[in-house]
Amino acid sequence: MEGDEEPQHLLMIEPLIDRDQRMSSESALLRRSSINSTSQVALVGAKVCPIESLDYEIIENDFFKQDWRNGEKVEIFKYIFMKWTLCFLVGVMGGLVGFFINLAVENVAGTKFVITSNLMLDRKFMHAFGSFAAINLGLTLFSAIITAFISPAAAGSGIPEVKAYLNGVDAPGIFSVRTLVVKILGNISVVSASLYVGKAGPMVHTVSCIAALLSQGGSKKYRLTWRWLRFFKNDRDRRDLITCGSAAGLAAAFRAPVGGVLFALEEMASWWRSALLWRTFFTTAVVAVILRGLIDVCNSGKCGLFGKGGLIMFDVTSTNTSYHVADVPIVLLLGFIGGLLGSLYNSLLDKTLRVYNYINNKGRAQKIILACTICVVTTFLLFGLPWVSKCKPCPADASEACPTIGRSGNYKNKNTDAEFQPTSLLIFFVTNYFLGILSYGIAAPTGLFVPIILTGASYGRFIGRLSGSRTSLNHGLFAVLGAASFLGGTMRMTVSLCVVLLExxxxxxxxxxxxxxxxxxxxxxxMFNNNIYDIIMKLKGFPYLEAHAEPYMRQLTVSDVVKGPLQSFDGIEKVQNIVHVLKTTGHNGFPVIDGPPFSDYRAWFGLILREHILVLLRKKNFLSVPQPTGTDAFKQLSSDDFAKKGSGKADKIEDIEITEEEMEMFIDLHPFTNASPYTAGETMSLAKALLMFREAGLRHLLVVPKDSGLKGKPCSLCIALRVPLTVHVAAVTYAEAACRGNSN
Amino acid sequence: MEGDEEPQHLLMIEPLIDRDQRMSSESALLRRSSINSTSQVALVGAKVCPIESLDYEIIENDFFKQDWRNGEKVEIFKYIFMKWTLCFLVGVMGGLVGFFINLAVENVAGTKFVITSNLMLDRKFMHAFGSFAAINLGLTLFSAIITAFISPAAAGSGIPEVKAYLNGVDAPGIFSVRTLVVKILGNISVVSASLYVGKAGPMVHTVSCIAALLSQGGSKKYRLTWRWLRFFKNDRDRRDLITCGSAAGLAAAFRAPVGGVLFALEEMASWWRSALLWRTFFTTAVVAVILRGLIDVCNSGKCGLFGKGGLIMFDVTSTNTSYHVADVPIVLLLGFIGGLLGSLYNSLLDKTLRVYNYINNKGRAQKIILACTICVVTTFLLFGLPWVSKCKPCPADASEACPTIGRSGNYKNKNTDAEFQPTSLLIFFVTNYFLGILSYGIAAPTGLFVPIILTGASYGRFIGRLSGSRTSLNHGLFAVLGAASFLGGTMRMTVSLCVVLLExxxxxxxxxxxxxxxxxxxxxxxMFNNNIYDIIMKLKGFPYLEAHAEPYMRQLTVSDVVKGPLQSFDGIEKVQNIVHVLKTTGHNGFPVIDGPPFSDYRAWFGLILREHILVLLRKKNFLSVPQPTGTDAFKQLSSDDFAKKGSGKADKIEDIEITEEEMEMFIDLHPFTNASPYTAGETMSLAKALLMFREAGLRHLLVVPKDSGLKGKPCSLCIALRVPLTVHVAAVTYAEAACRGNSN
Structure with missing residues (x-):
């Protein structure tokens, strides 16, 4: 039960353009901000950018019902086949990219270590430090420069961005080709620069980005488009594919296919269907097969400095994992302290990121200087700290040569209980803990998983050394449990982390x-704070729709939080009116009202989307006289016209030129209006409305009055919008004048 | 995309009592059945029983808002604490019961095998067969008798029943103490009788049953009640606990805690929240710890004939699991044939169960005879078939003595590639395949997992023998993959089966x-049919709300499928009217209409549940004059009064005595009416209404007219109910006369 401590910005009410200039002041107390709904902004990579909601609802209008998807069996088969093909492609690309990043890091960093250790073997220590520092600084500089200049959105883990997208908001630039390229190259160089950052988070973002690009058929900007791929015309299918992408990303990072599926389910996705379980599973299975194949190739020695283990290697074999009930207390203690350390980590990271945001916002130079500073500090510590402790000689009976002698790779040794000094472990833990916090926020693609696992493992092993003979548990096991406790304390996942660690x-x-x-x-x-990704998401300003309502929301109704008269359209509306409304408001959905003389009485007909109206305007689908059109309306339109544009590429009303003559014409909105919108009675509690938004994945909710306009009371109609939602509440807008003309 | 082949009973429309005697015939074409909504029946254990929907919606009325859950922090903490305590208890009981069943089976069956093999060592083969057959028949008879006479609902796997419950329908007897006892004892004896049935399914049902009993605080009937446990007053919390129970059941059956969680997620639950992931995980973790502790105790030899492995033991160690890309084709072939065999299995089981249902419906004697016949056939095959093949001598270098020599247990041998003859494997596979199909439907608690795993493993090993030197894969690995392919072909789960097999x-x-x-x-x-549990669920007559809509539903609106005028109540209603309506209709929800003189205009106020009205009638919460009550209405009521009764124990209107005088009094329904019901416009498509029912877990959906009753058109109001839903469609009931008096 994660409570929210900041009720002061829970409610942000968005007033709409007041056609009747009658502002009602009844909910003025609830108003916090009166900016336009489309001005929702977020800090992405410390750059302010506008945010739009996504349309997950199936828009059921007459046009949709004519659509191919309800049509022939061949088309349905093609659709299903394409869904699976795209999942397969995401899996293949995910496996390839994951392998490429790993290979590049091991070769770049490996070469660096070989150069440095060769110089040290010649006892040229200053030379060794010089080359080590120069390479690190060069790599960090490269990463920071491409991040700052080409794609600021590529900074950080990327998991909060993907999570926010899957919750229903679309921050532009998150899934662009630039971001993809910078994320891959930047992450390779920053990890190779020995900074305390991981590659799991960036890999999740990378593969999600690939999924997003595939789902929209490539990138128009870079002329990388494939028409046959442009099959997913709506946010719903894209969301599914990006969910598969996030699972594939984690699966590729840890070679943990089941863990990847569970990660997508537990941490990333806000909406889940059982069909998705099967599809993410397929995607991660493809990743696993691709990785296995590639590693088979590399094991035959064709990949340069490619080690066998990857970055994470726990020294736990089945021979030394015996444990008994008597070991439970120390394990509980480990978990308890891990939780405390983890929540402290989150809170320190939160504070550090606030400072970093301030610095990063000052300019690109400051961003780059910050990154280089962290690199220099890290380099000094990495090179300097080993001098504090005494060295142990490389054992003569080691099965393979020690990696310090002129080669790169991991040193493996069974039964490591006495291998590390307690002081070394403590120094290592403290360094990791703080360097991890300091390194995350720099202008480069940085992950959180690996530093947290490393910190947790050193903490666990330290506890193992301290407990000495009081427990029979192996120290390698302590390291695993320490990593688990620290992961649990920061990321707060359970099943998925458990499976990832097992894998x-x-x-x-x-x-x-x-x-x-x-x-x-x-x-x-x-008990202390939120999980680390939620903290970062809040810092970045992404609105996030929680799955549960706060208790106070039960005491408010939707009509308590609405404000200002609303814009609506008649079923057959004048072009001029439509253009005026679209230009003067930022709303993305409008109720359509039917009335005389075209129907017997005034009643709401449904909800029409801004982007669909823009298509009609662009296609000049106009009528010279206001009369209903039949199926003729569809003749010059294909379902491709209504395909949702890629992330952040929506049409603008300003780009459409309409002549004076056309302004006087009419549009029949009926065939393009969603006649099955979700509705709520005006007395519905806010808590329940929130649950509806979340459960059904809504962007708009039509609030219908109960009083039915009888006894001369003017007909009123409300609309709730997901767009201007702030941290918790979908702001609800309300209009007494919507069924205008009724009371006259 | 599982299509449904039987559209003829997709729609079942329920007429309501027609107060105005004006039956509209507009949707007569859609009507299939005109029985009362509460007469929904299901075959449970071949016994017809009525089915009710569950109330998952949060009923937000004034009384609820006064409830403790929105109150003090202490109460909220108590509530959360109790939730976790109950999960803990379910885990502990699940672990204990799972262990007890295993222990009992191993001891009973073990003793039987020791007696038989001792007689055979003395070469008294007829004696051996006699005692073997007598014990088997006695055990089967016991199981069939208690199932037929005490709890017919305990027959079969139980997974379909639990799945139907979690989808929102409540068949009485499913979670009673009788069912629990019969399920445990019957399953132990039928499994010990060497029938081809499993214990995983019954264990899922058993632990779910324990969870259900705990959540309602025990059983009143058997005076096993604990008041402090009666904390879950609603179906929502019970559903969560039963979900944990089903996960714990599978975890206990296979010692697969992660697999259990995924099984609950993938196969059982229709509604899932991320909080549930954490809680089911906790429950299965407790199961795992309890099982480990108990097995530690047994390994010291205190449990009689308790083997180390349990029933399922795959001969796959890490030394012989090497595989390469070249092995993929044979693996694909294995999966392909497994899918074909699995769907054939499902279809044969479907046909067998139809025949068995016919026999079982004839009477208890027929049920018992059927069970005994299957037992005799199985016994003959078990005893006779080994004579067909030649024996192999027990290897002299075996690490432990062969189990045939006067002891019970599993025979373990590494590298079994040459151990079984292809003909033996083929005979074993065919016998398993058909005995599994024939054994499931008998009147006893029978599981499907183990027979399917056994059949699949023998099929896989057979393919392994056939492929000979063309593949380097180990035959033990073939057995695992064969089991996987057959499980996938029958049960159609993916992630959960995968994890269970890995565990x-x-x-x-x-x-x-x-x-x-x-x-x-x-x-x-x-491509051929549904998964095995859906087939059984359909045979049993459980209505199941699918997650996806059929294409034709997009072409229908909710008002297309509604029928007959609806009963509604005024905000302050006469007791006589209420009693009359409750007695003459089976509905569980009624819209409440406000009108003059108590409000300015007629409008709907909300939805009230039958069970809440019954509480008010029982508590005689009456007014002598029709005037609104304030918070006084709550004084004589506590939230315990509104606690949902346990499964199948709802109050009846016939049991409440009301005097003539009281009949003339009034009830103010407002404080107990849910003022935030889910609503839909009358033009909402059926597909979308179905999605709403499924996504929000609804029982009732208020259908609100669009025309707002203007221009003299009578105000109309509709209500959709989950109760009378059949296989696919939530039937929707409609009334023009609901806002009666408006058009007058």
Missing amino acids: ITNNLLLLPLVMLVLLVSKTVAD | ITNNLLLLPLVMLVLLVSKTVAD
């Missing part, structure tokens, strides 16, 4: 212990 | 292959 360690016997630790650390940490 | 084999390296096989077999099998 990393390849040891199912750990399951009950890992579960226990995760549950304890999450419970403890939840 | 059984304790080998994560198999993951990509198992995934591939499951995807192929599910895809192939989906």
Whole structure:
């Protein structure tokens, strides 16, 4: 039960253009901001950008009912086939990209380590430090420059952005080709620069980005378009594919296909259907097969400095995982402290990011200087700290040569209980803890998973050393449990982290212990603050629709939070009126009202989307006299015309030229109006309206009055919009004058 | 995309009592049945029983807003604490029951095998067969008798019943104490009788049943009630706990905690919230810890004939799981044939169950005879078939003694590639295949998982033998993949089966292959029929609300499928009217209409539940004059009064005695009316209404007219009910006369 501590900006009410100049002041108390609904902004990569909601609702208008998807079997088969093909492509690309990033990092960083250690073997320590620092700085500089100049949206993990998208908001630039390229190259160089950042988060963003680009058929800007791919004409199908992408990203990062599926389910997706489980599973299975194939190729030695393990290697084999009931108390303690450390980590990161945002907002130079500063500090610590401790000689009976001697790779040794000094572990833990916090916010694609796992593992092993002979648990096991407790304390996932850790360690016997630790650390940490991605999402200004309502929302009704008269259209509306309304308001949905002489009585007909009206205006689908059109209206339109544009590429009313003569003409909106919008009675509680928005994935909710306009009371009609929702509440706009002419 | 082949009973329209005797005939074409909505019946254990919908919606009335849950922090904390305590209890009980069933089966069946094999060692073959047959028949008879006489609802797997409950229908007897006891004892004896039935399904039902009983605070009938447990007053919280129970059941059956969570998510639950993931995970973690503790105890030899492995043991160790890209074709073939065999299995089982239903409906004697016949056939085959093949001597270098020599247990041997003859495998596979189909439908608690796994494993190993040297895959691996393909072909789960298999084999390296096989077999099998539980659910007559709408539903609106005038109440209604309506209709929700003189105009106020009206009648919450009550109305009522009764224990209007004098009094319904019901415009398409029912977990949907009663048109009001929904469509009832008096 995550409470929210900041009720002061829970409600933001958006007034609409007041056609009748009669502003009602009844809900003035609730008003916090009176900016236009489309001015919802977010800080993405410390750059302010506008945010739009996505349309997840199926728009059921006459045109849709004529659409191919309700048509022939062949078309339906083609649609299903394309869905699976795109999932397959996402899986293949995810596997390839994940492998490429890994390979590039291991080769770049490996070469660097070989150069440095060769110089050290020659006892040229200053030379060694110089080349180490120069390479690190060069790589960081490259990463920061491309991030700052080409795509600021590529900074950071990317998981909060994808999560916000899957919750229903679209921040432009998140899924562009630029972001994709910068994310991949920037992450490779910043990880190779030995900064304390990971590649799992950026990989989730990268593969989601690939999924988004595939779903919109490539990028027009770079002329990389494939018409046969442009099959997903709506946000709903795109959301599904991007969900698969996020699962594939995590699966590629950790070679954890089941963990990837659960990660998408538990952390990323706000809406889930059982069909999605099957499709994400297919995607991650493809990733797993691709990775296995590529690793088979590399194991034959064709990939340069490619190690066998990847970055994370837990020293836990089935021989040393025995545990008993007597070990439970120390495991609980591990989880408890892990939860405390994790929530402290989140809170420190929050504060650090606020400072960094301030610096990053000052300009590109400041961004780059900040990144380089962190790089220099990290380099000094990495090079300097090993001098504090005494070295151990490389054991003579090691199965493979120690990696310090002129080669790159991981040093593997069974039974590591005595390998690390407690002081070394403590220094390593403290360094990791703070460097992780300081490194995340720089202008570069930085992940959180690996630093958190590393920090948690060193903490766990330290506790293992401290507990000494009081427990029979292996220290390698302690490291795994420490990583689990720290992950649970910061990210607050349970099932998915558990499965990811099991897939990393390849040891199912750990399951009950890992579960226990995760549950304890999450419970403890939840008492203090939110999970790390929610904190970052809030900092970036993404509106997020929670799945549960706050208690006070039960005491408010939708009509309590509405404000200002609303714009609506007649079923057959004059072009001039439409253009005026579209130009003077930022709304994306308008109720359509039917009335005499075309129908017997005035009543609402449905809801029409701005983007659909824009298509009609662009196609000049006009009538010289106001009379209903039949199916003729569809003749010059195809369903492709109504296909949703890619992220952030919506049409603008200003771009459409309409002559004076056309202004006097009419449009029959009926065939393009959604006659099945979701509705709510005006006394519906805010809590329930919020649940409806969340459960049905709504952007607009038509609020219908109960009083039915009897006894001379003017007919009133309301509309709730997802667009201007702030942190919690879908702002609701209300108009007494909507059924205008009724009371006259 | 599972199409439905039987559109003829898709629509069942329920007429309501016609107060005005004006039946509209506009939707007569759509009417299939005109029985009362509460007469929805289902065959449970071949016994016809009535079915009610569950109330998942939060009923937001004034009384609810005064309720403790919106009150003090202490109460909220208590509520959360109780939720977790109950999950903990479900986990503990699930672990204990699962262990007890396993222990009992291993001891009963083990003793039987020891007796039989001792007689055979003495070469007394007829004696051996006699005792083997007598014990089997006795156990089967016991199981069939208690099932037939005490709880017919305990027959079969129980998974379809739990799945139907979690989809929103409540068949009485499903979660009673009788069912629980019969399910446990009957399953132990029928499994010990060596019938081809499993214990996983019954275990899911058993633990779900425990969860249901805990959530309603025990059973009144058997005086096993604990007041402090009676904390869950609504179907919503009960649903959550039963979801945890189903996860715990599968976790206990296979010692697969993550698999259990995924099983609940993928197969069982129709509504899922992310909070549930965490809670089911906690429950299965408790199960895993309890099981581990108990097995630790048993390994020290205190549990009689308790083996180490349980029933399912795959011979796959990490040493022999190497596979390459070249092995993919044979794996694909395995999945393809598995899918074909699985869908054939489903279709044969469907036909067998139809025949069995016919026999079982004839009477208890017939039920018992059927069960005994299957037992005799199975016994003959089990005893006779080994004589067909030649025996192999027990290897001298086996690490433990062979189990045939006077002891019970599993025979374990590494590298079994040459252990089984192809003919033996083929005979074993065919016997399993058909005995599994024949055994499921008998009057006893029978599971499907184990027979399907056994059949699939023998099929896989057979393919392995046939492929000979063309593949390097180990035959044990073939057995696992065969089991996966057959499970995928019958049960059509993907992620959960995959994880269960990984947890059984304790080998994560198999993951990509198992995934591939499951995807192929599910895809192939989906072309022919539904998954096995959906088939059984349909046979049993449970209405099931699918997550997706059929294409034709887009062409219908809610008002197309409504029928007959509706009963509604005034805000302050005469007791006599209420009693009359409740007695003459079976509806569970009524719209409440406000009108003069208590309000300015006639408009709908909300929706009131039958069970809440019954509480008011029972508590004699009457007014002598028709005037609004304030908060006084709550004084004699506590939230416990409105607590939902346990499964199938609803109050009846006939049980409430009301005097002539009281009949003339009034009730103010306002404080108890849900003023935030979900509403739909009358032109909403049926497809969208279905999605609303499913997404928001509705029982009632208020259909509001668009025309607003202007220009003298009578105000109309509709209500859609979940109760009388049949296979696909929520039937919708409609009344022009609801706002009666408006047009006068």
